[in-house]
Amino acid sequence: MFKYLQLYKSTIFLKVIFVLSIAIIFFIGGITFKHITVLKNSSIWLNKSYEVNTELERLISYIKDAETGQRGYLLSKDDSYLQPYYVSKDLVKVSFDKVSRLTKNSRTQQSNLKKLLYYINKKQNYLSKSLYLIKQNKTDEIELNKNLIEGKIAMDSIRYKIEDMMIAEKNLLNGRQKAYEDTMSYTPIFIYLTLLITLFLITSAFLKMNNDLSVLKKANNVLMVSNEANNLAEIVGNFGSWQLNIENNTYIFSDNEYRLLGHLPQEFEASLESFLKFVHPEDLEFVIEKTKNMSVDNNLPPFTYRIIRKDGQIRYFRGLGRIVENASGNKTFIGTTSDVTEEIYDKKLIEDRNRELETTNKELTAFNYIASHDLQEPLRKIETFISRLVDKDFNNISETGQQYITRIQSSASRMRVLIDDLLQFSRTNKAEKVFEKTDLNSLLENARQELGQLIEDKNAVIENTDLPMLDIIPFQIQQLFVNLIGNSLKYSKENVTPLIKIKSSLIVAKDEELLPKTKDKFYKISVEDNGIGFEQEYANKIFILFNRLHNKNQFDGTGIGLAICKKIVENHKGYIFAEGHPNEGSVFTIYLPTT
Missing domain, CATH: 3.30.450.20 (PAS domain)
Structure with missing residues (x-):
């Protein structure tokens, strides 16, 4: 129904109606021509049938004349009676040929003609034989009677065959007449139906054109509004x-x-x-x-x-x-x-700002250099002198002084850790990101060796499944393992052997609740421990730079390690999530893309 409405609304509809109307006119013309042809053929067939019947009657008449002439001669011996006999052969041949031509399209009549010719020839032979016997004075009454009887039989066969042919011709004529009447009977119905269809198509075309005029008026109104809206849009835009x-x-x-x-x-x-x-x-x-x-x-x-x-x-x-x-x-x-004048000016402003940012970045780079060299140099001296002071004169200092020195030593140590972590975070942001096909198992083993002393001190157990080969930045992923395992060791429970489980599996993003619903594939790597855990409400805050969940006197740290982990995963276009349960442990889940 929808397709029909679409067709009705298109200009193709009018074209189709035009073509159909022309086709119907040709169709009606064809029907008319056909029936005129049928009438003409019927007339021809009627005339042919009449001619065939007339010629057949003429044919038998010629044979009868020959037979009558022969009988007259037998009775009178007058040769004048033989005149019809002598001319009958030619007349019969002419008449027979005419009938043959008139019935050449009828197999039945042609078959009948062959038999008729046989009987005619037979009849003429008997007539000739009887006449010969009489003229030669070889009259044998028995033989003559026999010839006459055979001639009569042949004549009867001719008469019967001609009657058959007339009947056959009449049947042919009746069949043609019936076909004609049948054709003439359904012709008015066809013409009436075609006229109705034509009327329907013309009416549909009229309605379509009338509808198109209405649509055109509406379209003109809409076009006027659209033009005004476009003018307004050009002004605004x-x-x-x-x-x-x-x-x-x-x-x-x-x-x-x-x-x-x-x-x-x-x-x-x-x-x-x-x-x-x-x-x-x-x-x-x-x-x-x-x-x-x-x-x-x-x-x-x-x-x-x-x-x-x-x-x-x-x-x-x-x-x-x-x-x-x-x-x-x-x-x-x-x-x-x-x-685009304002856009050009804004672009120039952005370029100026970018140049300023580039200058700022250079200054930050210089600051990193100072932090890694100039700031650490006096810090090393402070640690050296305090160490000497503790070794040589610690016992000679008052108890309050000893407390001050211990605090100075602790603060210097924390400052060194803070500077190292800041440098590590800076390198994570600025380092050249060269990806290499690397076995994560080897990076995990390097991380274990780096944390070997701490693992030994804690008697920690680290279990892992086989890790994949991935295109990664090797030193960053190794640092990721170091920070996550170190975090689990740092926040382990007292008097409980730390157990760290590292697992890996291949997943599709749409199957994971935490990931966007796409068909992208990731390797899911989880680091699970049995440490002190944390409240789930802090799951996102622990990845913020300098954010700490515990007092610095309870646990060492700067609040930078997990921020570095997040930055490393982002550098690899991946995701990292944390899940904690107080006094039960925590799970850090990393998703790294396969490609």
Whole structure:
């Protein structure tokens, strides 16, 4: 039903109706011609049947005349009675040939004619034989009677066969007459139906045209509103539009195209030459080169240039366009002109800001150098002198002084750890990201060796499944393992052997609750421990730089380690999540893409 409505709404519907109407006219003409032909053929068949019957009667008449003449001669011996006999053979042959021609399209009649010819020849032979015997005075009454009897039998056969042929001809005529009557009986029905169909199609076409007129009126109203909306959109969007009719090389500018140039709408004739007068002299050659082949290339790629408005302002314009072809096959080049002056200025501002950021980054790089060299140098001296003081004069210092020295020593140590962690975080952000196909099992083993002393002190047990080969930044993934395992060791329970389980599996993102619902594949690596755990509400905060869940007097640390882990995973376009259960342990889950 929907397809029918679509067809009805299209111009194809009227074309189809036109073609069908022409076809119906030809059809009615064909039916009329057919019936005229049938009438003509019926008349021909009737005449032929009449001629056949007449000729058959004439044929038997000629044979009878020959037989009558022979009998007259037998009785009178007068040769004048033999005249019909002598001419009968030729007359019979002419009449027989005519019947043969008239019935040449009938197999039945042709078959009958063959038999009839046989009987005619037989009859003529007996007539000739009887006449011969009489003329030769060899009259044998018995033989003569026999010939006469055989002649009579042959004559009867001729008469019967001619009657058969007349009956057959009558049957043929009846059959043709019936076919004619059948044809004539359904012809009015066909013509009536075709006229009804034609009337329906013409009515449908009328309704369609009437509907099209209504739709056209509505479309004109909508087009007027659309044009006004487009004009308003051009004003709000600060752009104009233009059209080039390729057939006659004429231009049309929108109202806002004139406004962008500082003129009133339609204040001058739209043309390429008139527009080029506004182009900045330094950009004129560039614009001409860009637009000279646009009608041939069917496309005008975006390009930016300057114009000088009527009021003398210099503005930046961006033009683009392409050819469109309407339903009639006419091509029109349509284009837009946008005022991008503010965009150009903003871009320059961003470039200036980028240069400032680049300068700031250089300063940060210098700060990193200072942090890694100049700041650590006095820190090493402080630690050295305090160490000497503790070794030589610690017992000579008062108890309060000893407490101060212990605090200074602890603060210096924490400061060194803080500087090292800051440098590590900086390297994670700035290091060159060179990806290599690497076996994660070897990186995990390197992390174990790096933490070997701490693992031994804690008597920790680390279990892991086989890890995959991935395209990664090797030193960063190794640092990831070091930080996560170190975090589990740091927050282990007292008097409980730390147990760390590292597992790996291949998953699809859409099957994981925490990942976007895509078909991307990831390796899921989990690091689970039996430490002190944490409240789940802090699961996201622990990855924030310098964020700590515990007092520095309870656990050592700077609050940078997990922030480094998050940055490493992000560098690999992956995800990291934390799940904690107080006094039960925690699970850190990492998702690294397979490619």
